[in-house]
Amino acid sequence: MNLEKDVFAGLVTSMAFLTDSILLVGQGPWLKAFDVRNGELLAKSLVLPANRIHRLVLEPRGVNDEGTYAQRRKILAYGAKTLAVLTIEYNIGSSSQLTDQSSHHAEGNDNQKTEVVIRQVQQYGPFTDWIQDVQWLYEDDESGVEATKIAMAFAHNFVEVYDITAERPSRVFRVQCEEQCILYSARFFGNTLSTLYLGSGTVFNEVHVWKVSDKNEEGFAPVQHRLVGHDGVIFGIRFSDDGSLLVSVSDDRTIRVWGLKDQKRKYHVIFGHTARIWDCIMVDQYLVSVSEDTTCRVWNNPYLQEEDEQSDSAMDCLACWEGHAGKNVWSCAVSPNKRLVATGGQDSGVRLWSLKAIQENHIESESDLTAIDLPELESYAPQLEDANEFMRNFVIVDYDVIATFTNQGFLLRYDNDDQKWTALYQDDDFQNYAVMEACREGQFVVSGGLQGHLSICHAYSAFTPLKLKVHNSKVLSVFIFESKDKGVFYIVSIGMEDEFYLFRFDMRIIDEPKIRLVHRLQRSEIKTTIICATISEDDSLLLCGSRESALLIYRIPGIHKDASAEDQPTLSTLALQLRRTHGRQAVSSVLVRPLPETSSHSPGLIVLTTGRDGCFIEYRLLNIASSATEDGPNMDIDADKMDLVDDDDDSDEGQEKKAHGKSLLIEKVYKNRVTKGWAEGAMYMDGELYILGFFRKRFFVFNVAKGFEMLSVACGGAHRAWHFLNDDRKLAKCTFAFFRRNKVNTLFRKCMPSTETFEASVQSNFHGKDVRAITFLGAAIGCQEKFKNMPMIVATGGEDTLLRLSQYVPGDLEGSLISLRTVRKHSSVIKSIVYSIGKETLLFTSGASEELRCWKLDSHPPQGTLASDFDPSKDLLDISCLELAASPLVSDIKETRIMDTSVFCIDAHRGYHILAAAYSDSTTRLWLFDEVAKKFYLIADGVWHMKCLLQIQHLLVEDNAGGQGIIIITSATDGKLAFWNATSVVNQFIESYKAGAILELVKLPEPFYSYQAHLSGVNAIDIKQQEDGSFWLASGGEDNAFALNWLDIRYDSREDVPASATAKADIAKIEGAHASSITGVHIVNRRVLTVSTDQRLNVWDVDTTQGVKLSLGDAHYIDVPDPSAMDVTVHNDTIVVGVTGIGFQLLKSKKLM
Amino acid sequence: MGKSSKDKRDVASITLGGLQAKEQGWRARSAFKLMQLDEEFNLFEGIHRAVDLCAAPGSWSQVLSKRLSENHANNPQEEPPKIVAVDLQAMAPLPGVIQLQGDITKVSTAEQIISYFEGKLSDIVVCDGAPDVTGLHDMDEYIQAQLLLAALNITTHVLRPGGTFIAKIFRGKDITLLYSQLKVFFPVVTCSKPRSSRNSSIESFIVCQNYSPPEGYVPTMANPLLDFHYSGDNQLTGPNRTIVPFIACGDLRHTVQLANTTLSICSSGYDSDMTYALETKENGEYKSLDPLQPPISAPYLKALELKRNNFYNRVA
């Protein structure tokens, strides 16, 4: 049949940067080279047939020569027991998409294309044992430019060295480590035999470092360092460039950094990944790790930090990159210039990340900040000449706008764009003292003065500044909150008296702003200084935090009403006071958000406070009567003495505390310490909580959900006057400012500084977990359109519960599978995908949890392209998938799975489809799907196998009288195949349905024919009618066997026994057709294809001249592990085979057989 | 191997095998696999000495102990049973079973096992070993094969000629190489899949009978067996591959007996793939079953515990 391998999607297990712009990727047996600047595939070569590439090792020194190619580099690729030695020749050209030359300037060679040629020099192996690492070795005296030997480390902890200078490589050295055990990982250090070390990762959780050239009396190499501490198998080991540090990663979900030169054997443990860790690279001060948890994380290398520089353990994580789907990031590599990290996933994806950007999130010195100083006094107050002038306070008005009150009572605005100062206001009442708050939304500044005045000034003088006397003496603090009405704000002003005030500030008419006192709020009897506040308009609550660690809650009824000016302000007393919330430390910020809708405790709020104890606390606040105005006793509770209540939702705290007052119930649900310093603020971005704070000499923003530090700014220590403004989750645009030595030190960030020119996704994602179903959509495409050239579309589904529709696009080096649509609707694994064409094209997906869904498929050429012009080799089909219905659950048993389905259209005009489904509760069920009513109706069911069903197929058999028999074939774990006649139950149901009556569910008649095909589960069946009208039924089993039954199947609508099947010959069976269970069979013309978990695809020739004879034609090795499904289609006169499992592989015949 | 994905149901839902095992006092449902293999191959008749490699939590040892004690009870004049059980993990003690905690791929462990037999040879060696799968199938299959080869190596030291060796295998891409290796020592090699092992799981068992080492073969620990390569009589692809016969076992004879549960479908045998209706007597609610005997330690427990205690954010 001459099948050739085409597209392969699967685990990306190895990567290496050849240069800053060329990334080498080992995926399955192929080595690929990509240009990271534009994602272009530059070269592809099959280097390890029948083995996947586990690692790529570049020769340390590259070679420049005068040949056709500017540069040449040798590389080793190994996998399992084989090793390939390759030479890569390349030229670096300028990338067409290169916009910012600076980062690649050194490499780019104008007017030239980047070219890569992979030449296989030699393939060695199979060796006696599994290879765990290889290394290039130079002569001991370091003479010679090229490496002359290769060292190989094997899984039984021995090393062999081969000389590669001769024609045939010869083994020149072998040594077994004294510790004889199996290794899960190993890594060399050193490039000459005399300086070569091996780090071995043993099954019993230890890392051993041994010198390859040492031998003890027994001839074994002794272990020099035993690094003991991991609680699981070691999956990865790396040395630092100078060999002084070793990093290991393990099954125990930790990274450990060990000092090899350190006498004290001190080591650092890093927790944070939520699953196993596969690899970790040391890059300067960072560690970059990849894990089963589908993330790549960047950490501070704790070993390299000064004792006092060491941050909180939480802050060690600097980035959490999530770009892969499903499960596992298997590989990673760092570019030579250390700007880029590449990651390779289970999902076949190859992604790039900017390591540079992390550096930029870590502002090291104050020189990276803008220090803003007052302009010459003369420029805004020439009359004051020698007055003592300096900034008293400041606020951030907008990303690049700052406002300050000066000692002389001037309010000035600074625009960073043109670095100009503008005087906005002057008032002697604001001399020597000002508290300030700014509102970005309203672009105004509220200030409080020494004499109890408030001023409200627009930053661009849109209205005349307002000034009002509020307090008798100095204003202690002001707060501004946005309301739901655009242009309306609330202002809270707190002075020294026993009450404080809430104003409503209305600037909807911009040049006529109005301010009105709406609430007077009684201060707490206990002396406490409010330093932060927030409101909840919906719940009419004002929540404040105090320096003395209290959380104070006021009811402010009617706040959202746009009351007339005559209304008297109401006096509110404290509704609830919670003291000592953050120990005795200040409550630095308070934040509210509605309880998630799904919560059973609505209505209510989530209240979050941060404190200078370094913690944040989350409360659930239930507003039992939100309209209540009655005066209950106000509650004053010491947080330490709150009742302990059993925790119901397993929060990390393990305890929950409740308190109530005035129809408010507050429950502490979570307390977490994020820093040893101060937690100073919090915000939610896209549902993720960020905590702001100071630790030691730095300001930080910490992503709590993902557990990493997003921004860190050296600012000399904690500051009381600081502001931070941002509005995107990556902090690409933000402003941070603090006040020091009479200057405002500011970080203005307009966008991520390092807009590196690279393609973030070099190779796109496929399913990130096992694929269980594959169907070529052949006829289902183009029903609405007449395509001259049909695109090849494949639907896949599996453990990740996603339905994917992808288009095959041929390419020069390899075809690719381009995802057109990904639909997430199933809640568990998809096991079967079938389609049927009635009025519309319908797709049925089914799987675990009895899910069976019907989708309407629409496919068109892309907008602006005519179907006749559509070129499937470059145009992508516009396909949509609209859910029409889901079948009801009918099994009595939870967890019933739909193992397989088969569907046909019985009445295209009316849109009736019959779907047969095999259920794991052993029941065969027949459904009618009415696409007009968008409904499933259960017609009939039957149980016969008494075992879990595995496969189902339908067969339509014509008789001479113009009747059509509907035959259903099922297989199960009992090894049997059964034939059911469903004709009359289906026809009766349809007839009555047309007449408007829905019949009761009936039992299917017992199967009319069955046979024992296999010893255990029949995993795969295919039935095809032959030219002479007879049928072939091919089956593949768990028992490694492949069977073919040649049958006469008859149906007669006039007879009493309307269906029969008789074997035309003995069942032909190949017992050991594969070495493992067969998971797919497909009849193609007069051949049968079988695929098995042994990763072979066998093509069987069928000879029916005398009985049935099967003989093996071609056989192919399949690169997809655990193949679980196969589909075959004929496309443009070629046979196309798709095999899925852990990944996907497409094979194509040269021409039709 | 897909232990992670395919067998999710083990954790997610109740399984009949689990219930049965609990009812009958077995430490793991694996017990049924050995019993079903026995039904097919009659493994335990008249035998006295057994080695259980990779034995934790110990259900195979329980089966061995029960059957060997029965043998002794039937023929008290013969020697008392001797069972040595080995695992990386600690195992709760079992009466009459010598336990050894160690790695079967390590030479020292093998030597220790050999020493327990004091020169006598065992009648049967069983190995239900399975590594923690990583998801890198070739690697997992390699490690599995190494466990099997380590077990085989120990077997060549302790098994009497004519004895039986049983081991768990993953029928993956290079399984024929293992078949070739086993055939060097055993004329009768059968691959068998007990019905209590899931249809969808890659696991099956290799039953090697009538131990007959090649003439002049001297067992040696210094040079552990390393597996075979593809060659003329066992090719990578094509018709010349070493494939051993397959036998399904345990079906049609094994009846389901549960004290506390009723089966809506009571038929020829328990099917580990099938979804059964189960009602517990109490309230008709599904009761979740803990894994029968949880592993005594799991590598990530520490990490979980630290997380629970807020380690990430805690002040040291």
Ligand SMILES: C[S@@+](CC[C@H](N)C(=O)[O-])C[C@H]1O[C@@H](n2cnc3c(N)ncnc32)[C@H](O)[C@@H]1O
């Ligand atoms: C499936 S369990 C065995 C269950 C056991 N037969 C029973 O019935 O209770 C597999 C066992 O293999 C053990 N194992 C894996 N690798 C091992 C090794 N290298 N040496 C010893 N035991 C190992 C594991 O610790 C695990 O307990």
